Amino acid sequence: MTIITTTTTPIVTSFSPMESVALLQWGSNYLFSSSVLYQIIQDKPILGEIMDKCRWNSWNHFQCEVNEGTVKSTADALVSTGLAALGYKYVNIADDCWAEYNRDRNGNLVAKASSFPSGIKTLADYVHSKGLKLGVYSDAGYTTCSKTMPGSLGHEVQDARTFAAWGVDYLKYDNCYNDGSKPYDRYARMSYALRKVGRPILYSICEWGQENPAKWAGSLGNSWRTTTDIQDKWDSITSLADENNVWGRFAGPGRWNDPDMLEVGNGGMSLEEYRSHFSIWALMKAPLLIGCDVRSASIDTLRILKNKEVIDVNQDLLGVQGRKIRSQAGLEVWAGPLSRSRVVLVLWNRSLSRKPITVGWREIGILPAKHVIVRDLWMHSYVSKNLRFRMTAYVDPHACKMYILTPV
Template sequence: MKPNALRLALLLAAATTLAPLASAQKLAATPPMGWNSWNYFAGRVTDKDIRDTADLLVSTGMRDAGYVYVNIDDTWEGKRDAQGHITTNEKFPDMKALADYVHSKGLKLGIYSSPGDQTCARFEGSLGHEYQDAQTYADWGIDYLKYDLCGFRKKMLADAPNDPVKQNKMMRDAYMLMHKAIVKTGRPMVYSLCQYGFDAVWDWAPEVGANLWRTTGDINATFDRMTVIGLNQDGLEKFAGPGHWNDPDMLEVGNGKLTLDENRFHMTLWAMLASPLLAGNDLTKMTPEVASILMNKQVLAIDQDPAGHQGKRIYQEGPVQIWSRELADGSTALAVFNTGEDASSMRNIALPLKQLGFSKPPMATDVWTNKPVGRLDASYKPTIPRHASILLKLTK
């Protein structure tokens, strides 16, 4: 091959590899925000639930705070018709009409499927119908696809027993196939990979067009599970950025028996992680306290910071962890977490300011209250109760 021809071939190959990433950066420049049906409704979700949620996202102010995606999880699927087109079941009589309703509220609609022949809940998957399903979603007006590995793992194990290399190739190919199908429709859709962090998904997900990818197993509404998932994200920060985000799963703020401190801990940690923020609570019963956590403007600004730098752990001793995150305006977000179990224990923390690059005491603002703390020096040692946190914004 002549030198010029070789150079052209290499450029074309590079462009093909980078195309999904460039497209993703335009679609999800900051972590997607919205609401997903699974955490509260699970398999009970209906058309009415989604319409009611859309109304509540508007009336509560959540839409204006940035929660714009209304995502239907598993169990909406019906059977395929004679031509192989996916249909909805009796819970969702007209998906196009539902999408139109959601769009009329200034919101976007998300949907769920699997690269397998069945979904997690054993409804119809997309295997063998990827291009057909993507076009159907586009025709309906879908804006977001959560694509869950569940049903495809059975095929991977059957077709490539005891061959993890082949299994992983099958998985990557399946996700790339649906990405190509979405692109062919011409309709922009946020592409969410739900495959629980298998095969170091953060290494290759952008190459298959993903905007976000699950890094863990499922979350639940307990402090232990939330902290195990969130605090284990350290080390993944280099893989996150505009258009491509690590996803430690949906928010459980307002669910279960999480206390006020635990809900704030959860929201603080997800904001530090530049995580997608997909609420999963019952909006009909949302308390003012939960609303104030989900819609705190200063906390959301950190999550949505345009630089897209995911936070990282800089200190850990016993139940105490300190995380930092560089922000676009040159300031630093600093979060201190106390995971201690002793209800009477209080932790006095000395902040590692020099490690953060502050040769002189920085000015600090309490992010949750948006009130100035003043200039921090070595004498500043915040007292943090069990299962609580603080979130500061530091400026030189």
């Protein structure tokens, strides 16, 4: 694999012969030949870092109760827990409720005095002093979804300049209370505005998947929501995984399908369910947006969020979204190609009892007679260094096994 380096992040521009074969074995769903990927990079205005997908987002846990102190102490906690060192670099006041209901007399957004008395610029400076980045939220409509602050519809250029002046590094852009015009047009206006401010700002398009943004948002932003809002429930996780799976062929470096934030650590599911949630999101190359209160996160929660081997799958430079290969009676095989001719494999048991799941090498793009090294990413150990043809694992209910397979 050949890579070039921008000022921020290395980018894959061509694949080794074995990597090209591996991608072709995955079929027409993945069209990332070296020339195609190079063209994507040339055509796409880079609004932010190509592989930077690990973040913290305030909404799932705090909703409208977020404030300046929460954001500062969360930034501190990302550093002290070691999460920042693993790539969780963005502290996002997203979604909603951070601004006053009315703009100032010049039409500018104003931070809510009761929640952010020092203002967003001072907060951004604090977050940057920790080696982190700050994200904010707005809406491609007249007001945001909470109806407590103005949207950016009609103020795209002004608001983009404001965000840049404040030192903002990330914008989540929602879809509430708009004028009924096409989402592409509304999201394009903010995309063009962000490109002109002279500052890299990651652009997260939150259109909820209503008009298939995977087909059109890649030319506008760094990620796009493919689903409705996530809930801290097992049925929500499985449903959103299936919805996001449909759009895998449209994702790639710097342009990601987003099945919404992580619920890991918020208390509505078991540890096994949270591991499954984190594993599938990582395999799908989805943005990993922590949605819990990291300041009080349990040891078990941090073990999930800090699994470097799983994070490395999510950040793999090949950038191909893994997909569902097979599903029968709640027993599922998910897999995808990785750099260095490897394959990531998740055996996922959605049923209510412990069951064996078997996968053959041919199903996941490996020649059947190949000897394969199998690494368990949750046990942090090798299952085998010489496995051929297939493998079987017993998987607990609502749990998964996650492996990297390396043909030798």
